[in-house]
Amino acid sequence: MAKRVGMEVSLGVSEAVKVADVDVIAAYPITPQTHIVEHLAELVANGELDAEFIPVESEHSAMSSCVGSSATGARTYTATSSQGLALMHEILYIVPALRLPVVMTVANRALSGPINIWNDHSDIMSERDIGWIQTFAENGQEAFDLSVHAFRVAEDHSVLLPVIVNLDGFTLTHVVEPFEILDKAEVAKYLPPYKPLQRLDPEHPITMGAVGIPEVYTEAKKQYEDALVRSKSVVIQAWKEFGDLFGRYYHPVETYKTEGAETLLLTMGSVSETAMTAIDRMREAGKKVGLVRFRLWRPFPFEEFFEAVKGVKTLAVMDRAMSPGGPCGPVAAEVRAALYDQPTRPKVFSFVAGLGGRDVQVSDFEEIVSRAEKYAEKGAPATYDLIGVREI
Amino acid sequence: MSTSNAIIGWKNLSLGCAILEPGSSRKLKTGDWRSQHPVLDKEKCIKCAICYIDCPDLAYTQNEEGYFIADMTYCKGCGICANECPKDAITMKMEEE
Numbered sequence: 182m183a184k185r186v187g188m189e190v191s192l193g194v195s196e197a198v199k200v201a202d203v204d205v206i207a208a209y210p211i212t213p214q215t216h217i218v219e220h221l222a223e224l225v226a227n228g229e230l231d232a233e234f235i236p237v238e239s240e241h242s243a244m245s246s247c248v249g250s251s252a253t254g255a256r257t258y259t260a261t262s263s264q265g266l267a268l269m270h271e272i273l274y275i276v277p278a279l280r281l282p283v284v285m286t287v288a289n290r291a292l293s294g295p296i297n298i299w300n301d302h303s304d305i306m307s308e309r310d311i312g313w314i315q316t317f318a319e320n321g322q323e324a325f326d327l328s329v330h331a332f333r334v335a336e337d338h339s340v341l342l343p344v345i346v347n348l349d350g351f352t353l354t355h356v357v358e359p360f361e362i363l364d365k366a367e368v369a370k371y372l373p374p375y376k377p378l379q380r381l382d383p384e385h386p387i388t389m390g391a392v393g394i395p396e397v398y399t400e401a402k403k404q405y406e407d408a409l410v411r412s413k414s415v416v417i418q419a420w421k422e423f424g425d426l427f428g429r430y431y432h433p434v435e436t437y438k439t440e441g442a443e444t445l446l447l448t449m450g451s452v453s454e455t456a457m458t459a460i461d462r463m464r465e466a467g468k469k470v471g472l473v474r475f476r477l478w479r480p481f482p483f484e485e486f487f488e489a490v491k492g493v494k495t496l497a498v499m500d501r502a503m504s505p506g507g508p509c510g511p512v513a514a515e516v517r518a519a520l521y522d523q524p525t526r527p528k529v530f531s532f533v534a535g536l537g538g539r540d541v542q543v544s545d546f547e548e549i550v551s552r553a554e555k556y557a558e559k560g561a562p563a564t565y566d567l568i569g570v571r572e573i
Numbered sequence: 574m575s576t577s578n579a580i581i582g583w584k585n586l587s588l589g590c591a592i593l594e595p596g597s598s599r600k601l602k603t604g605d606w607r608s609q610h611p612v613l614d615k616e617k618c619i620k621c622a623i624c625y626i627d628c629p630d631l632a633y634t635q636n637e638e639g640y641f642i643a644d645m646t647y648c649k650g651c652g653i654c655a656n657e658c659p660k661d662a663i664t665m666k667m668e669e670e
Binding site for chain 1: 580581582583584586587588589590591592595597654
């Protein structure tokens with residue numbers, strides 16, 4: 182039976198991986214992801230989880246081991262953060278190309294330098310184009326649920342792609358929250374054992390990862406891009422079935438008080454909870470504002486996003502990563518590009534906040550909304566606003 | 574290169590571009606690449622098999638007399654055999670010679 186617990190969210194993610202009954206975990210500890218793999222190592226060591234835990238010497242090896250493990254048909258998991266994710270970089274592209282359903286948690290953290298262990302989204306925004314399905318959790322319950330959902334989607338035979346579940350480092354990973362954890366028998370109803378379509382097997386030898394000459398590389402890319410785009414329907418269906426079984430329903434794009442709103446804030450991750458408080462306060466003050474949040478980041482949820490911002494005049498996008506020398510934050514850039522061909526679209530303004538663990542407060546969101554409304558009237562700076570930066 | 578089976582549309586590629594047929598490298602006629610070929614002087618050859626061992630394309634096989642002869646379907650003319658032969662029994666000749 183599902184039970185309601187008060188638990189550190191990192192440990193909750195480990196519990197989700199346990200009830201998903203993974204076969205192999207290959208991971209290297211890095212703050213703020215450490216508690217997840219540390220707890221998994223404990224679960225394996227004390228016999229609660231029948232899996233191989235491969236303690237590798239780097240994240241490059243962690244992801245390489247995951248490739249090998251998943252290629253043999255084992256349900257495979259890892260987790261990382263920041264510099265660790267960056268060290269995995271070259272292997273990350275290979276996983277979807279080989280169509281391996283590895284699941285990874287990324288505890289989002291700033292990239293150095295300066296050296297910084299705290300939360301923002303610069304690690305994952307640098308990995309936008311790796312071809313993985315990517316979701317963002319807002320709270321502990323969602324982190325648990327999205328982790329279970331990730332295996333279900335990744336291993337679907339029409340998908341067979343890796344999935345990243347993003348959760349904010351410290352502000353989510355290290356907080357104790359009340360949430361419901363499902364037991365193995367319940368999850369077994371949702372997540373059948375992994376049946377690979379093809380795998381490395383000495384009895385039936387195949388080659389994975391052969392060279393893709395110029396005559397085949399484009400087609401190979403097209404094959405898994407097509408699978409990634411089509412995976413959206415599986416992502417949505419798997420959320421629906423999750424809701425039918427466990428009572429919690431999820432959608433690619435979440436909205437809050439968008440009815441009659443003229444200005445929308447757009448956020449991702451745990452900061453959205455603070456944003457909701459800000460929306461409540463601004464609504465009480467008579468402002469027509471609402472919130473839109475991406476839960477699904479890849480594949481980009483075009484239709485759901487267009488629906489969410491329909492009729493809105495102003496969209497203030499809050500990025501948690503910079504694109505130095507570029508036009509705006511990475512999420513704002515994507516949102517603008519997605520909206521460009523729409524017959525009617527809101528004006529999009531880009532705000533970067535919450536870098537390297539800088540606290541984002543209710544007043545920051547109020548500031549963002551009021552600036553966006555001003556820019557919509559009087560024109561905006563060509564690039565983006567860096568919220569909270571001290572000038573002197 | 575004889576890899577015409579690679580020239581297909583993306584919908585017909587195997588999952589993740591896996592090669593499902595074991596030993597399919599035999600179909601890759603690396604001999605097409607060659608600009609030089611090895612010529613063996615049987616007077617000097619001591620049948621030590623170093624050419625056979627070192628050939629990166631496994632082109633060498635031993636004949637009934639015990640000499641190692643490169644199969645020109647696969648020999649890409651790299652010259653490793655000629656370079657490694659302890660008796661200088663192998664000489665690389667240009668294809669047109």
